[in-house]
Structure formats: C-alpha cells, structure tokens
Amino acid sequence: MPTTRRIRLVLAAFAVGAVAATMAPPDRVTxxxxxxxxxxxxxxxxxxxxxxxxxxxxxxxxIAVMPTRARLAQLLVIGVDPADPAQALAAVRAEQxxxxxxxxxxxxxxxxxxxxxxxxxATLPLTVAVDDEGGRVQRxxxxxxxxxxxxEMTATMSESQVRELARTRADKMRARGVTLxxxxxxxxxxxxxxxxxxxxxxxxxxxxxxxxxxxxxxxLRDGGMLPxxxxxxxHGHATGDSHKTTVRTPTLADLDGDxxxxxxxxxxxxxxxxxxxxxxxxxxxxxxxxxxxxTYRLLREGLAFDGLTVTDDLGGMKAVSDRYDLPxxxxxxxxxxxxxxxxxxxxxxxxxxxxxxxxxxxxxELTQPRVTDALERVMIAKALC
Numbered sequence: 001m002p003t004t005r006r007i008r009l010v011l012a013a014f015a016v017g018a019v020a021a022t023m024a025p026p027d028r029v030t031x032x033x034x035x036x037x038x039x040x041x042x043x044x045x046x047x048x049x050x051x052x053x054x055x056x057x058x059x060x061x062x063i064a065v066m067p068t069r070a071r072l073a074q075l076l077v078i079g080v081d082p083a084d085p086a087q088a089l090a091a092v093r094a095e096q097x098x099x100x101x102x103x104x105x106x107x108x109x110x111x112x113x114x115x116x117x118x119x120x121x122a123t124l125p126l127t128v129a130v131d132d133e134g135g136r137v138q139r140x141x142x143x144x145x146x147x148x149x150x151x152e153m154t155a156t157m158s159e160s161q162v163r164e165l166a167r168t169r170a171d172k173m174r175a176r177g178v179t180l181x182x183x184x185x186x187x188x189x190x191x192x193x194x195x196x197x198x199x200x201x202x203x204x205x206x207x208x209x210x211x212x213x214x215x216x217x218x219x220l221r222d223g224g225m226l227p228x229x230x231x232x233x234x235h236g237h238a239t240g241d242s243h244k245t246t247v248r249t250p251t252l253a254d255l256d257g258d259x260x261x262x263x264x265x266x267x268x269x270x271x272x273x274x275x276x277x278x279x280x281x282x283x284x285x286x287x288x289x290x291x292x293x294x295t296y297r298l299l300r301e302g303l304a305f306d307g308l309t310v311t312d313d314l315g316g317m318k319a320v321s322d323r324y325d326l327p328x329x330x331x332x333x334x335x336x337x338x339x340x341x342x343x344x345x346x347x348x349x350x351x352x353x354x355x356x357x358x359x360x361x362x363x364x365e366l367t368q369p370r371v372t373d374a375l376e377r378v379m380i381a382k383a384l385c
Contacts, residue, residue: 059376059385072357074098075334075374077129077310079344082109085118091347092121095354098378099127099180103344107143115177125382129342131182132169135199144172150185150216151199154208159215166216170223182228182274182310184216186261187236196241204236206257214265221269226381229265231276231312232299233289234258242277242288242312242319252282263303272308272381273299275338277319288320291329296337308339308381315343327356335366339374 063071077099080088083106091097100118102109109115119126130139135149147169153162173181187197190204202212217227234255240247249255265271275295277288284292290311299305314320314329324332330341330353360366379385 057376059379060372062379062385063372063375068361069354069358070096071371071375072354072361074124074378075340075371076330076350076353077101077127077340077342078347078350079103079313079315080109080346082106085109085114087347088118089121091350092118092126094347095350096123097126097347097350098124098340099129101129101131101342101344102139102178103131105139105142107140110140110143110176110178113177119177124379124384125179127180127382128178129180129182130173130178132173133183133185133200136193137183137200140169140173140176140178143176144169149193149199150202150212153216154202154212159211162212162215163219163222166219167222168219170220170225174224178225180226180228180272181220182230183220184213184227184229185231186210186213186229186265187231187234188258189236191236196243197236201236206260210261210264213261214268217265217271218268226270226272226308228272228274228310229261230274231278232262232273233276233278233280233283233295235276235278238276238278243317244319245322246279246288246319247277248279248281250281252280255280259303262299262305266305266307270307270381272310273305274310274312275299276312277317288323290314290320290338291324291332291336293336300337306377308377309337310340311338311342313344314341315345315349327353331356331360331366334370334374335360337370339377 073095076097078091078097079101080091082102082104085108088100088109091100115128119128131137132139132147133150134147134153138147141147147165148156157165170181185197185200186209187201188204188206188209189195189197189201191198193199201209203209213229217229220227234249236258238247238249262273275290277290279286280289283294283298289295296309299309311333314333315326320329326343326349333341357366361368361371
C-alpha cells in the first residue's frame with residue numbers, strides 16, 4: 001500500500017477517536033490564573049502505547065533506585081545563558097537536571113572547554129542542546145562558519161552534500177560538548193523567508209523534504225549527535241507564529257503529507273521528535289498539541305514511533321505561555337505523553353516546577369508509570385541502559 005494511502009487511513013482512524021474524546025465534559029487545569037484553561041477530561045492523560053509495553057525494560061533497575069525528584073529532574077531540559085558559565089553550572093548542581101539548552105548567539109560556554117565543568121557536575125550524562133538549523137537559525141556560526149538555509153541546501157546541493165555538511169557541523173559541535181541539535185525542520189512550505197517557517201523548510205513537497213531532511217539527520221548521526229525532527233504534526237501550513245499567538249493548522253485529515261517525514265525518517269536511524277504548539281482541528285481542538293494526549297497517540301500508535309519526544313519551548317512561546325503558567329504547562333505536557341518538557345527561560349522557576357511535579361505525583365495527577373515511561377526513553381537516548 002502506498003505510504004500516503006497508509007497515512008490517510010491512520011488519519012481517518014484518529015479523527016474518529018479525537019472527536020469521540022473531545023465530546024467528554026471539560027476539566028480545568030489547576031494553578032495560577034494564567035493556567036485556567038479547559039482540557040477535556042477524557043483526554044487529560046496518556047497511558048502509554050503498546051510499543052512501550054513491548055520495549056525491553058533494561059532501565060527499570062536503575063530507575064528504581066533514583067529518588068523521585070531526581071527522576072523528574074532528568075526529564076527536564078532548560079535554557080541557560082551561554083554567556084554565563086556560572087549560571088549553567090548552578091542549574092545543574094541545584095537539581096541535577098537532564099539537560100541544558102544554549103540559545104542566542106553568545107558562545108562563551110562553547111570555547112576553552114568551559115562546558116566540561118558543567119557536564120562534570122552532572123551525576124548522569126548531561127544533554128547539551130542547541131538549535132542549529134542553518135540560515136536564520138544558527139548558534140555556532142560565529143565559531144564554525146555559516147550554514148545555508150534548508151531551502152538553499154535543497155536548491156544548490158545534492159543529498160550527499162547535505163549529509164556531509166551536517167556531519168562536519170556535528171563533528172565540530174560534539175567537540176565543543178553539544179549532544180543534541182533541534183534540527184532538521186521537516187515542516188512543508190513554500191512561503192517566503194519572512195514566514196515563521198519559510199526558508200527553514202527544505203521543500204513544500206513531502207518527498208523532497210523527507211529526502212533532504214533525512215540527509216541532514218543522517219549527517220548529524222554520522223557526527224555522533226541525535227537529530228530532532230520538528231515541528232510535529234506540521235507547522236508549515238499553519239496560520240501564524242506560535243512564538244506570538246495561538247496557531248492553527250489545517251484539519252487532521254489534511255496533514256497526510258506533513259506526517260510523511262515522521263513515518264519514514266525514523267526507519268533510517270535514531271531521531272527525536274519535537275512537538276509544536278499547534279492547534280489541530282480534529283485532533284487537539286483548541287488545546288496546543290504539546291499538551292494534548294491525542295498528539296502522542298498519533299505519533300506512537302498511528303506512526304509507530306517509540307523514540308524520544310520533546311516539547312517546543314513551554315516558557316517563551318505565547319501559544320502556551322499566554323494560557324498556561326510554566327509549572328502547569330510542564331505538568332500537562334508530561335501527562336499528555338511527552339518525554340522531555342523544554343523551556344528556554346532559565347532556571348529561575350526550576351524549583352517551583354519540580355515542586356509542582358512532585359505534588360502531582362502525590363495527588364495522582366501524574367502517575368509513576370508515565371514518569372518511568374518517559375525516563376526510560378531519556379536514559380536509552382543517553383546510552384545508560
């Protein structure tokens with residue numbers, strides 16, 4: 001059966017399930033006033049997929065001896081100021097978080113082995129993430145040279161050249177201590193460079209975008225880094241910019257092409273998936289995709305993906321931050337099914353977030369099996385088990 005035909009059948013099945021779920025009586029998210037958003041009660045938590053049940057449980061022994069707060073902290077990736085090594089070091093020492101994200105254009109942490117002290121302070125391997133796509137989204141260009149945009153790569157390079165370019169970049173980032181790149185973008189669009197996605201997209205054509213994004217992802221893996229496909233289930237045809245406002249995609253039934261990279265690229269090697277703050281009619285119906293369990297059911301059960309998932313920025317993008325306070329957004333993303341809640345706005349609220357998650361475990365809002373499911377994927381990605 002052709003791939004696009006299989007995806008259409010998956011979408012039809014999920015559309016029926018999503019409609020049934022959203023007919024349930026609404027529940028309210030607890031927390032501060034900004035967090036008072038309605039979430040359908042019947043879809044407020046994701047129990048896990050059949051793939052999780054079939055996964056070898058090699059990590060359970062190690063997880064069992066970890067304190068509860070340490071388990072929760074390992075799930076978090078937070079932004080730190082790359083110009084301030086002391087801030088990054090303090091964030092790691094304070095709670096033994098799972099990872100840090102280096103945003104902006106400062107490079108202080110990436111030279112003279114300054115990351116070494118930060119990573120040495122972690123009791124478990126520390127994820128160090130950047131979003132180095134090329135074009136207008138780059139983090140190490142001041143150190144390692146400019147990368148063309150995804151669209152320019154497609155127009156001027158072969159797939160093998162893109163793979164080699166990404167491998168060379170990954171080699172340099174790994175040498176600096178970076179382990180995870182929030183790239184490539186697999187969104188489909190031919191919109192202009194001023195669009196939020198625009199020239200960050202390899203192509204509006206699903207097959208072309210899949211091939212070229214796959215080449216970039218393969219190059220990152222060749223250089224020892226884990227690529228991250230984004231922004232699930234597809235930002236390219238959405239209205240607006242989730243950094244600034246609520247964003248709506250076409251209906252679920254119209255996203256078959258957008259889902260092609262997520263079905264095909266994991267077959268070639270390990271990848272993670274970043275979920276976007278997208279309202280998908282017929283799937284999330286008013287709730288950001290990052291916070292809705294139907295999103296993760298589609299990814300896990302519909303597309304058979306059992307790799308690592310991460311949210312888009314929960315603290316610095318108004319599609320979420322205007323509606324949910326940070327601790328509630330982190331909690332709701334975990335309940336929905338994500339593995340790594342990510343925010344870029346620093347460690348100022350880290351203690352508050354972890355306190356909220358611990359409370360949620362005590363009250364049953366968050367379950368230990370859900371935490372274990374996420375933590376297993378994090379630990380597997382870190383080659384800890």
